[in-house]
Amino acid sequence: xxxxxxxxxxxxxxxxxxxxxxxxxxxxxxxxxxxxxxxxxxxxxxxxxxxxxxxxxxxxxxxxxxxxxxxxxxxxxxxxxxxxxxxxxxxxxxxxxxxxxxxxxxxxxxxxxxxxxxxxxxxxxxxxxxxxxxxxxxxxxxxxxxxxxxxxxxxxxxxxxxxxxxxxxxxxxxxxxxxxxxxxxxxxxxxxxxxxxxxxxxxxxxxxxxxxxxxxxxxxxxxxxxxxxxxxxxxxxxxxxxxxxxxxxxxxxxxxxxxxxxxxxxxxxxxxxxxxxxxxxxxxxxxxxxxxxxxxxxxxxxxxxxxxxxxxxxxxxxxxxxxxxxxxxxxxxxxxxxxxxxxxxxxxxxxxxxxxxxxxxxxxxxxxxxxxxxxxxxxxxxxxxxxxxxxxxxxxxxxxxxxxxxx
Amino acid sequence: xxxxxxxxxxxxxxxxxxxxxxxxxxxxxxxxxxxxxxxxxxxxxxxxxxxxxxxxxxxxxxxxxxxxxxxxxxxxxxxxxxxxxxxxxxxxxxxxxxxxxxxxxx
Ligand SMILES: Cc1cc2nc3c(=O)[nH]c(=O)nc-3n(C[C@H](O)[C@H](O)[C@H](O)COP(=O)(O)OP(=O)(O)OC[C@H]3O[C@@H](n4cnc5c(N)ncnc54)[C@H](O)[C@@H]3O)c2cc1C
Ligand code: FES
Numbered sequence: 046x047x048x049x050x051x052x053x054x055x056x057x058x059x060x061x062x063x064x065x066x067x068x069x070x071x072x073x074x075x076x077x078x079x080x081x082x083x084x085x086x087x088x089x090x091x092x093x094x095x096x097x098x099x100x101x102x103x104x105x106x107x108x109x110x111x112x113x114x115x116x117x118x119x120x121x122x123x124x125x126x127x128x129x130x131x132x133x134x135x136x137x138x139x140x141x142x143x144x145x146x147x148x149x150x151x152x153x154x155x156x157x158x159x160x161x162x163x164x165x166x167x168x169x170x171x172x173x174x175x176x177x178x179x180x181x182x183x184x185x186x187x188x189x190x191x192x193x194x195x196x197x198x199x200x201x202x203x204x205x206x207x208x209x210x211x212x213x214x215x216x217x218x219x220x221x222x223x224x225x226x227x228x229x230x231x232x233x234x235x236x237x238x239x240x241x242x243x244x245x246x247x248x249x250x251x252x253x254x255x256x257x258x259x260x261x262x263x264x265x266x267x268x269x270x271x272x273x274x275x276x277x278x279x280x281x282x283x284x285x286x287x288x289x290x291x292x293x294x295x296x297x298x299x300x301x302x303x304x305x306x307x308x309x310x311x312x313x314x315x316x317x318x319x320x321x322x323x324x325x326x327x328x329x330x331x332x333x334x335x336x337x338x339x340x341x342x343x344x345x346x347x348x349x350x351x352x353x354x355x356x357x358x359x360x361x362x363x364x365x366x367x368x369x370x371x372x373x374x375x376x377x378x379x380x381x382x383x384x385x386x387x388x389x390x391x392x393x394x395x396x397x398x399x400x401x402x403x404x405x406x407x408x409x410x411x412x413x414x415x416x417x418x419x420x421x422x423x424x425x426x427x428x429x430x431x432x433x434x435x436x437x438x439x440x441x442x443x444x445x446x447x448x449x450x451x452x
Numbered sequence: 453x454x455x456x457x458x459x460x461x462x463x464x465x466x467x468x469x470x471x472x473x474x475x476x477x478x479x480x481x482x483x484x485x486x487x488x489x490x491x492x493x494x495x496x497x498x499x500x501x502x503x504x505x506x507x508x509x510x511x512x513x514x515x516x517x518x519x520x521x522x523x524x525x526x527x528x529x530x531x532x533x534x535x536x537x538x539x540x541x542x543x544x545x546x547x548x549x550x551x552x553x554x555x556x557x558x
Contacts, residue, residue, distance in 0.1 A: 069486055088493045105474065108493075110482040117484070345491050369497040376519060378497055419519060423499070423526040 048074035049148035051355070052137055054127040055290065056080025058088060059153040059322030059344035061108045066352035068117045076119045077145060079137070081126040084177055085109065090341060092180050093204040094371050098211065099184075106177065130297035132315055151351060152305055152313070152320040154290025156339060161196070161282055165258030171280045174201055186279040189213030194267050194277035196255055198225035200370045202283035203238065207372040210245050217248040217275050219267060224251055229379070231389045231402050234414050238372065241398075245373060250275075286339060288324045302326055304337040309361035311351040319354065321347035330363040331430070332382060332411070340368045365430045367422075378419065380426035381412030390440045392421060392447075401425070408434045410451075424451050454547035458503075460487040461555045470542045476551060477501040477538035487553030494538035496520055500557040502527035503537045506550035513540055513549070529554055 051067075053060045056078050064076060080086070087107045095101045114121055122139070129138040136144045158173040160166065172183045187193075193209050195202045198220035206216045218225070224235035225242075239249055254270040258280065267275045288304035300306045300314035304326035311319045311327070322344035326337040343366060350362040368379040375398065386404035393400030401421035404412040410433045413425030428435065428451040439450045453469040456479050460466075470479030480488040489500035496519050505513045510533055516524050520539045524530060537551065 065484055069484070090493060090495060094495075104471070105478060105494075108481070109484070113482065113484050341493065342491060367498075369492065369495055371495065376495075376497065417519075419522040420525065423523070 049355075050075050050077075050146060051149045051151065052077045052079065052145055052147040053151045053153055054079050054137070054293075055153035055155055055322075055324070056082065056084075056086045056121070056123060057153060057155045057322065057344070058086065058108070058341055059155075059348045060151075061086035062345045062348035063151060063153065063321065063352055064114075064117055064119055065109075066349050067355060070352060070356055070358075072352070072356055074148070076117070077122060077147075078114070078119055079122045079125050079127050079139065079145075081124070082176055082178075083124050085111070085114065085121065085123065087177060088341070089175070090369075092177065093174055093201050094208065097174075097180055097183070097187075097205065097208045103177070127293060130293065130299075130318070132297055132318070135317075148317070149355060150318045152290050152294060152318065152324060153322050153344075153348075154288075154293070154320075154324040156286035156323040157289045158282070159285040159287055161255070161258070161284070163255055163257050165260065165264065168258055168260050168264040169262060170260075170264045170278070171258060171282060173282050174205065175286070183279075183281065187212050187214060190215070191278045192276060193217070194219060194275050194280045196267065196280060196282045197284040198222075198249065198251065199228065199283055199285065200226065200368075202281070203242065203372055204370060205281050205283065206242060206247050207245070210242075210247055211373075216246070217250065217277070218242065219253065219255060219269065219275065220249070220251045221254045222251060225249065229383070230414055231383070231386075231404070233389065233391055233395070234402050234416075237395045237400075237416070238377075241373065241375065286323070288326075288337060290320075290324045294320070302335060306335070307347075309350075309363070310354045310359055311347050311362065312354070319351045321351050327362065329382075330361065331365060331432075332384075336366075336382065338366050340366060342367045365426050367426055375416055376419075378415045378422035379412070380415075380422055381410075381429040383412035383414075386411060388437060390437045392440060393418060393443050403435070403440055405435075405437065410435055421447060424448065427451075454542050454544060454549070456542070456546070457548075457550045458485045458487065459550065459552045461553060472542055472544060474542050475538050476503065476540040476542060476546075476549070477536075479542065480537065487557075488537060489557040490538060492538075496523055496536060496539060499523045499527045499536060501537045502530070502554055502557060503535055503551040504531055504554070505533045505535050505540075506552070507533060509546070509549050512545050527554070528556060528558070 383404040401415035415422035492498035
């Protein structure tokens with residue numbers, strides 16, 4: 046049989062894992078990797094952490110050595126964007142006009158940032174944070190004493206605030222929701238992180254919409270719906286992301302549903318075409334509904350699932366989602382998805398800066414947020430997968446070992 | 453450049469030149485040395501980069517501390533010479549380092 050030609054669109058976290066897994070497990074067909082950015086696959090988490098801070102360089106952000114792709118026999122097409130998929134002819138068209146033939150295609154196109162649309166959104170000195178180039182553009186503005194307005198208090202906004210504070214900027218965080226990280230965490234966790242940031246000298250304004258960015262040419266202030274005006278030398282926006290590659294997939298007639306819709310084997314509605322990572326939504330076996338995840342764990346997990354499928358060793362994707370966020374000296378580790386929780390149990394005292402929130406739904410453990418408590422996170426993650434029903438009273442007692450409660 | 457030898461569970465050896473400043477985990481992952489998953493990319497958040505440090509190098513490499521110790525507890529078959537390889541920075545003194553990777557990282 047002829048060896049199948051594989052093309053991967055999107056050179057990110059998921060693509061790098063897919064290539065590593067395919068070659069490690071004996072996939073022999075030719076592989077072409079098409080990536081819009083100028084860089085080979087790199088990891089994004091440090092972009093709002095150690096790399097933004099300047100603690101680590103590009104060499105540690107880029108995932109693989111150049112020789113890796115050479116040795117893996119992967120043809121890199123960087124700085125090239127895929128613009129159309131011809132499913133009948135099995136051709137991929139690039140922005141250069143070039144057409145590449147494929148037998149199997151994997152879409153790993155990630156996410157793109159949601160942008161502001163208010164008046165003044167197009168002034169200069171307004172930045173978003175998704176890629177290396179964004180960090181390079183932001184860096185010259187991160188100077189001690191400068192006034193930074195962060196729009197959006199999600200993980201990325203808060204991580205940026207922490208880094209900028211560390212570099213000596215005056216930081217104000219603006220959030221439309223009534224509390225920080227509202228989409229992902231319980232009120233107790235939000236108040237803890239708000240307190241931590243305030244203590245570090247960050248100003249936080251929640252429950253107020255951005256009405257406009259003011260300035261002549263360059264942004265000078267953010268005007269809020271409640272009439273307040275926050276002056277800023279630089280603005281960084283982190284108001285969420287949307288799946289990328291959906292237009293490309295839709296134009297080719299692939300089913301999309303809050304991302305490119307895939308099954309538990311990462312197949313799109315055309316089984317010759319797979320999709321992995323941020324750009325997809327998949328049926329969660331654990332939660333019983335379709336989810337779209339924005340995490341390294343999901344990118345790696347789906348990449349491994351896709352590799353196994355391409356090698357004819359199907360293994361449905363069924364991992365407990367996990368995530369982390371570093372702010373100041375705090376490590377927040379999250380397992381599971383808390384949507385639909387009806388009870389939160391705190392374990393440990395937030396005042397000690399080491400505690401965890403356990404989320405229950407109908408008595409079943411569905412998620413854990415742990416601050417500087419790796420055991421709660423690790424044991425919690427396992428218990429979520431086992432659909433454990435811990436006793437809430439005992440869970441709240443840090444003197445009873447978690448092992449005894451969750452087994 | 454310091455040379456690091458990675459020996460997998462089956463005894464297969466690979467020696468890689470790893471630039472000073474990278475971690476022992478990065479030396480493996482960047483060069484596709486199997487046996488180290490490193491799902492979190494070195495954030496000390498996953499415990500899938502567990503290695504056994506050759507006894508001769510234990511003094512130079514040192515023991516796990518703080519967050520690493522508590523994450524390491526959740527790796528499999530942990531031994532006194534276990535470390536999370538993303539927390540070992542490569543220095544000139546580590547030239548010749550030998551680490552063994554466990555049967556499984558999960
Ligand atoms: C600042 C920041 C901090 C983060 N922190 C964390 C964290 O702490 N923990 C965590 O788990 N996750 C974190 N994430 C999320 C994590 O990085 C993503 O979930 C992960 O990168 C998804 O991998 P992916 O391969 O699906 O997409 P990506 O890594 O985004 O790669 C997709 C690539 O495809 C390219 N592409 C898109 N369309 C096309 C096209 N038509 N043609 C060619 N190329 C195309 C894109 O340019 C991009 O390079 C963070 C993300 C950011 C931005
Ligand atoms: S790479 Fe995740 S803990 Fe070392």
